[in-house]
Amino acid sequence: MTVVVDAAHAGWRLDRFVAEAGGVSRAHARRLVEDGHVTMGGAVGRPRQPVPEGLEVTIEVPVVDTSLVPEPVEFGVVHEDDSVIVVDKPANLVVHPGAGHSTGTLLAGLVYRFPELAELGEERRYGLVHRLDRDTSGLLMVGRTASAFDELTAALAAREVTREYWGLVHGHLEAATATVDAPIARDPNRPTRMAVRAGGRPARTHFSRLAEWSEVSLISMRLETGRTHQIRVHSASIGHPIVGDGQYGGRLKSTIEIGRSFLHAIYLSFRHPVSGETVEFEAPLPGELVETLASLGPPQRGEVPGR
Numbered sequence: 001m002t003v004v005v006d007a008a009h010a011g012w013r014l015d016r017f018v019a020e021a022g023g024v025s026r027a028h029a030r031r032l033v034e035d036g037h038v039t040m041g042g043a044v045g046r047p048r049q050p051v052p053e054g055l056e057v058t059i060e061v062p063v064v065d066t067s068l069v070p071e072p073v074e075f076g077v078v079h080e081d082d083s084v085i086v087v088d089k090p091a092n093l094v095v096h097p098g099a100g101h102s103t104g105t106l107l108a109g110l111v112y113r114f115p116e117l118a119e120l121g122e123e124r125r126y127g128l129v130h131r132l133d134r135d136t137s138g139l140l141m142v143g144r145t146a147s148a149f150d151e152l153t154a155a156l157a158a159r160e161v162t163r164e165y166w167g168l169v170h171g172h173l174e175a176a177t178a179t180v181d182a183p184i185a186r187d188p189n190r191p192t193r194m195a196v197r198a199g200g201r202p203a204r205t206h207f208s209r210l211a212e213w214s215e216v217s218l219i220s221m222r223l224e225t226g227r228t229h230q231i232r233v234h235s236a237s238i239g240h241p242i243v244g245d246g247q248y249g250g251r252l253k254s255t256i257e258i259g260r261s262f263l264h265a266i267y268l269s270f271r272h273p274v275s276g277e278t279v280e281f282e283a284p285l286p287g288e289l290v291e292t293l294a295s296l297g298p299p300q301r302g303e304v305p306g307r
Contacts, residue, residue: 073109
């Protein structure tokens with residue numbers, strides 16, 4: 001892929017720029033540069049070389065074998081029956097194999113723990129109905145059979161699945177509730193990022209204030225659609241990026257250090273593909289997020305609901 005250096009990134013080291021543009025770790029970006037997979041204006045670059053504004057940087061990512069190899073991976077299971085599995089994914093766990101993440105993925109762990117998912121194959125994503133970003137924790141639903149996967153996928157597309165997230169954001173909402181209805185498309189300057197763009201895919205997120213402190217707010221977020229990075233993009237677009245989100249947080253600095261973004265998929269509800277009954281699941285905030293809230297002290301407005 002080829003990326004044009006914008007003013008915000010002018011002067012960055014090449015390896016840092018490649019990490020940001022390519023969505024890979026700094027170490028992986030450095031290896032790409034050192035192995036000659038990155039050129040600046042047609043010339044092979046060096047890791048420490050500064051990138052000037054307006055220059056084209058081309059990143060050739062080597063083809064990676066992403067075939068799934070089952071392996072033991074730690075994750076929680078909130079529910080399982082003959083048709084459905086509901087997973088509680090920890091943060092810092094990649095869902096799908098890909099460049100820089102060929103092993104240790106949630107999908108590999110799922111197929112290791114539930115071997116029958118291998119029969120669904122890539123066409124049905126080994127049963128995984130939707131996904132979470134690496135730094136996002138919480139609930140995911142898995143179809144254990146082809147028919148269950150197809151029904152759950154159709155329900156998600158028909159907006160019949162309720163997904164609630166809790167996120168700690170910079171600043172305060174102007175009102176107790178807000179809805180962002182803004183299309184999302186890939187950022188033309190940084191292909192690994194998404195952005196609010198005219199002509200993008202329709203996207204809608206509902207925000208509700210739970211609690212506020214001096215500089216941050218705990219917000220309940222409900223997805224009406226499910227675009228890539230939707231909550232993170234919509235939150236940033238209204239000036240309230242997720243705390244700890246290095247990709248969409250811009251230049252905002254925080255004294256809160258949690259080693260991840262504060263975004264957790266806390267609630268999931270859908271119609272069971274066999275019984276037809278509405279089922280509901282919750283995943284409490286993981287320990288590091290509970291500790292983060294406790295470190296802030298009592299909220300100045302609202303409260304942290306007990307779940």
